[in-house]
Amino acid sequence: MASTSSSFGAAQVLVASNRGPVSYEIQEDGSLRSKRGGGGLVSGLSAIGPDAGALWVCSALSDGDREAVRRGAGEDGVRMLDVPADVHADAYNGIANSVLWFVHHMLYQTPLEPVFDAEFRRQWASYEAFNRAFAEALAEEAAEGAAVLVQDYHLTLVPGMLRELRPDVRISHFSHTPWAPVEYFRMLPDDIAGQVLRGMLGADRLGFLTRRWADAFTACCEALAGGLGETVVGVHGLGADADFLRKRSREADVDERMAALREQIGEGRKVVVRVDRTELSKNIVRGLLAYRRLLADRPEWRERVVHVAFAYPSRQDLEVYRDYTAEVRRVAESVNEEFGTAGWTPVVLHVQDDFARSLAAYRLADVALVNPIRDGMNLVAKEVPVVSDAGCALVLSREAGAYEELGEDAFVVNPYDVTGTAEALHEALSLPDGERAERSKRLAAAATALPPARWFLDQLEALRG
Ligand SMILES: O=P(O)(O)OC[C@H]1O[C@H](O[C@H]2O[C@H](CO)[C@@H](O)[C@H](O)[C@H]2O)[C@H](O)[C@@H](O)[C@@H]1O
């Protein structure tokens, strides 16, 4: 860890993130089964195969992961850090997901308010320890002058810490979330806000998904940290991986799930699809309420449309996420009770982790519903038009990063406006087939303009200068 040449590592390119490319489960017979990590960060970074020669440093997130570390059973090119489980829980559940995520997605609202008490301070110390563990591992693995690409709000202190340990390396930090406006960001205690900004400004380059988030960060630095200093801020709008998605969505397990879904949907009905993590910012409940409004106000759609809503479990250690997931189930059931008939289930909801089934839903989509309150990008909005068999219309929140690139061909909604979203669903469903296919093509072209591999290489080239 000292910056003497004898302690330099071998990796020329390093990526650091909390969630890694795979996660492990312990099977009944004691063997380990690996599973692709969920969410958009992994979708984006998975393009960095072993060919790119990068070392991916990530956290052990589950008992299976910790067991994999103990057995030395990890993947090539991946180093999982086994930070003590309680430190990780404080850093990930406590600080990253209950505070920083809430600030950037502006999710606090009475009675869900931020609490900056002694418990918060204790968790913050864990967040610092978690960041330090990453900085030390990166310092150990990095070759002289290596490029280190740090990811997201879990690791905001790493650039500053690593800079002290290894002044020779080039460091970038990329935010996959929105960035909060100054008025909201400074809800954080002043010393904490300062630590976050200064930690990130330890990097040579900072990346954001849209100009809007980059400008918000710059404004925070100007108001609270005396400006950006030497750090350069860039925008890299991560796109969908068309090659991977087209190939993967044609595999046999996806075909099987399509057949089962068709059965549930019934013949000749339009399909409105949404796929999200069970995540408050995705606004799943208001999406269901908008669909209910559509059926109530426009009875002509009854029996003629099915809403396929897949929510794969996320952050279920947090009570607020568990409650939200329960609320999603309740609202879906109540729509089915209110409008369902013997031969028609208006909402098909699955709360389960099944990537193949999500792709099957993408293929069947006539309309994709993506209505987050705020979202860094939202890759689902970019993936459905690429995969859907007959082309889909997109109902898209203006608060998703994807709006900057897809807004022109989407039915744009204010995510809080339930009746407005219902009306957008009606318009999207009413689009003639030919026009829908044309729009879908344009959406797919915009969505794949910057594929993950290019997105990553652009940042690497910029970092190396
Ligand atoms: O790791 P989790 O806690 O299970 O959460 C999954 C990921 O969620 C967030 O993803 C973001 O990144 C996407 C790709 O850039 C972007 O499209 C999306 O809008 C974001 O929400 C989070 O930022 C990641 O760190 C998580 O791994």
Ligand SMILES: O=c1ccn([C@@H]2O[C@H](COP(=O)(O)OP(=O)(O)O)[C@@H](O)[C@H]2O)c(=O)[nH]1
């Ligand atoms: O069962 C599933 C369904 C989807 N996805 C992927 O999760 C990502 C979600 O990314 P998005 O940017 O939409 O939101 P995030 O979950 O990262 O906030 C997409 O690439 C999806 O293909 C997944 O991992 N498991």
